[in-house]
Each structure stands twice: as C-alpha cells, then as structure tokens.
C-alpha cells in the first residue's frame with residue numbers, strides 16, 4: 287500500500303465486517319475487508335481497511351488481544367481514525383466483549399472518550415433515550431432475547447454497557463443529536479468534563495447519523511454498528527461514488543448455507559422451501575452422535591447443484607435451539623454446527639460452487655476461515671447491510687455473508703439475481 291489509510295476498522299464478526307464495508311463503499315471509500323489481521327501490507331491503495339475478527343463471543347482476553355493486534359496493524363498502515371464495529375443489536379454477554387474491547391482500544395490509543403452508536407435506521411435499528419429498538423419493538427422483544435449465543439434481555443444500552451466497563455457510561459440524547467453537530471460536540475465536551483468515558487448516542491434516522499459525522503471527526507476511536515459509517519467519509523473529503531463496488535463477473539454453481547437461527551433467517555428458509563427449491567435440514571444431535579452429517583449433505587447436494595441454488599441449513603426456531611442446547615450445551619452445540627457447515631461450504635466449493643450465500647455471523651466466520659480466504663473485495667448491495675463480496679483465487683468465489691436478521695424474506699433467491 288503506497289498511500290496512508292484514512293479509516294481503520296475492527297469488526298467483531300464477519301457479516302458485521304461486510305456490513306460496515308458496504309456502508310463505507312456506498313459513501314465513496316475504496317475498501318478492503320481482511321480476514322483476520324493481515325500478515326503483510328496490502329497490494330492496493332484503499333481509503334479504509336476493515337479487519338474482520340471472530341471475536342464477538344470469544345473469551346474476553348482473546349477478543350481484546352486480537353483487537354489490539356488489529357489496531358497495531360491499522361496504525362502502522364497510517365489509519366487516522368479507528369472504528370470498532372459491533373452488532374446493531376449490541377450483541378454481547380454480561381462479560382463483554384463490547385466493553386472490554388472498547389476499553390482496551392481506548393487505552394492503547396491514549397484517549398479518554400469515545401461514543402457507542404449501534405443505530406442502523408436503514409435496517410430499522412434505532413436508539414431513543416438510550417433504548418434500542420428493532421423495528422417497532424424493543425430489543426428484548428425482537429427475538430434477540432432468544433439468540434443462541436448472545437441473548438439480549440435488556441433494551442437499555444447504558445445498563446447493558448456499564449457492567450462491561452470500568453469507565454462511566456453516559457448518553458447523548460436525541461434532542462442534542464437533532465440540534466446538530468455543534469450541539470453534539472458541546473455535549474461531548476460536557477460529558478468529558480463530567481468524567482464520562484463512553485457515550486451511547488441516540489439516532490432514529492440517517493439524518494441523525496450524518497449530523498454526528500463532523501462532531502466525531504476528532505475522536506481517535508468511534509464504536510458502533512455500521513450506520514455511524516455513513517457520516518464519516520465526508521470528514522476526509524470523500525463523496526459518494528457510483529464507481530465503488532464493481533466485482534468480476536460471477537461464474538459457477540450456486541448454493542446457500544445457513545447456521546443463523548434468527549427470526550428473519552427462519553422466514554427466509556421457509557420462503558426458499560415454499561418456492562420449491564431443494565433444501566436439507568441438518569440435525570445437531572446427529573452431528574453430536576458422530577454421524578458424518580457434512581458428507582451426507584454433500585452427497586445430497588451434488589446431483590442437484592446443476593439445476594440452481596440449493597440450501598443446507600441448521601436454522602431452527604427458538605424452542606428447537608433450546609432443546610439442542612439443553613442436550614449438548616450452548617457452546618458445544620454452536621461450535622459443532624459451525625464446524626459442520628464450514629466443512630459443507632468447503633465441499634460445495636470443491637464441487638464447483640462459486641456463488642455462495644452464508645447466513646449467520648458466527649457461521650460466516652467459520653466458513654470464511656475454513657475456505658482459507660484472506661481478503662474480500664466489496665460489491666453491489668443485495669439488501670441494506672449485505673453486499674456481494676469477491677475472494678480472488680483460481681477460481682474466484684462470490685460470497686454474500688448475511689447477518690442473521692438482515693435481508694428480505696426472498697433474500698436467498700434474490701441474492702443470485704443481483705449477480706446475474
């Protein structure tokens with residue numbers, strides 16, 4: 287890389303990383319997403335690098351160490367501002383990792399203040415008086431209370447974040463945000479004087495996020511969902527450009543694998559099946575019993591692939607997931623299913639799949655790591671937060687990493703139409 291980076295981002299999962307990269311590309315930045323911390327300098331000139339980690343549910347010490355490694359690489363590449371990307375539904379456990387990673391990044395950057403802005407209005411995530419809404423309901427009524435790994439039972443982000451950090455958590459509320467960049471900057475100064483270290487920021491619209499951009503230009507670190515990104519590129523003199531996002535032409539066979547158990551993914555699986563497309567459900571209990579479920583799934587898929595996309599999924603509703611977790615344990619069930627889907631993804635690519643949709647953040651992390659992908663180029667948006675990406679190679683692979691709750695009901699069929 288010959289030019290210095292403008293923005294360096296650290297994402298706590300892989301779907302979240304493509305979500306952020308998508309918003310930066312749409313705002314005019316040249317962006318590369320790396321899988322993990324790159325082992326060497328990048329070949330191309332880019333404005334932003336998004337380092338994708340699989341740290342959302344990792345043990346705290348591991349998440350902190352990996353995030354600091356990413357920070358080190360991004361600073362060495364010259365990044366002028368650091369962006370810690372986590373989920374727009376603030377996915378975390380009582381231990382973290384949003385608080386501990388934010389604390390560690392602040393300490394390493396020598397800064398005593400940052401913001402936490404998960405709002406993503408394009409995907410109906412809004413924050414009002416510190417309360418997070420998903421569509422018309424509070425976070426804890428949105429289905430996220432049943433998430434297999436990070437159940438979210440409290441919609442008040444000040445209460446969620448405070449136990450995760452030693453710093454004081456405060457609020458920049460919607461009245462201040464609505465009053466514009468100067469009012470936001472003044473509130474930041476007041477909060478700093480009061481000893482607040484991390485401020486949750488309300489936002490109910492893209493206009494709110496755009497007003498924040500200039501107010502946060504001088505912060506060494508910002509944290510949030512991908513929505514915050516829409517207001518930042520302008521700080522570096524960058525305007526939106528229709529040129530961003532061109533990928534090589536798509537080739538090869540098409541498939542979908544899904545390990546997400548979110549409400550929306552359940553609806554997308556049902557829609558794909560109702561459309562008459564071939565779909566195979568994976569049973570975690572059979573995986574645990576030692577059956578070679580991946581080999582069985584690949585044998586099922588092989589003769590069908592030539593006729594269009596197939597779906598292989600472990601997606602299940604909250605009751606079924608709870609039953610499996612009671613039998614196998616939460617972490618063991620998650621890891622076992624992720625490993626199986628990752629093996630299936632590799633097997634599909636070996637059988638000629640070159641257009642692959644993966645549903646689920648942790649699931650995407652497992653698949654992309656197993657596929658040995660180092661970097662992704664970001665292309666056209668399928669639905670808000672989900673672009674097609676391209677991993678170069680011989681042959682290359684088009685990938686769409688779909689966050690659990692993102693995408694319309696017909697996403698699994700629609701996605702391939704966007705590439706055609």
Ligand SMILES: Nc1ncnc2c1ncn2[C@@H]1O[C@H](COP(=O)(O)OP(=O)(O)O)[C@@H](O)[C@H]1O
Nearest residue numbers: 434546548600610620623624646647648649690
């Ligand atoms: N049927 C199932 N029973 C139990 N756990 C499951 C099942 N299917 C998937 N999982 C696990 O649930 C987790 C879903 O997380 P993730 O892939 O991040 O989806 P999302 O994007 O919806 O959060 C993964 O660890 C996955 O392996």
Ligand SMILES: O=C(O)[C@@H](O)C(=O)COP(=O)(O)O
Nearest residue numbers: 301302305373374647689690
């Ligand atoms: O910010 C978001 O909502 C997404 O980018 C994201 O991180 C979603 O995570 P998963 O639902 O686990 O895919």
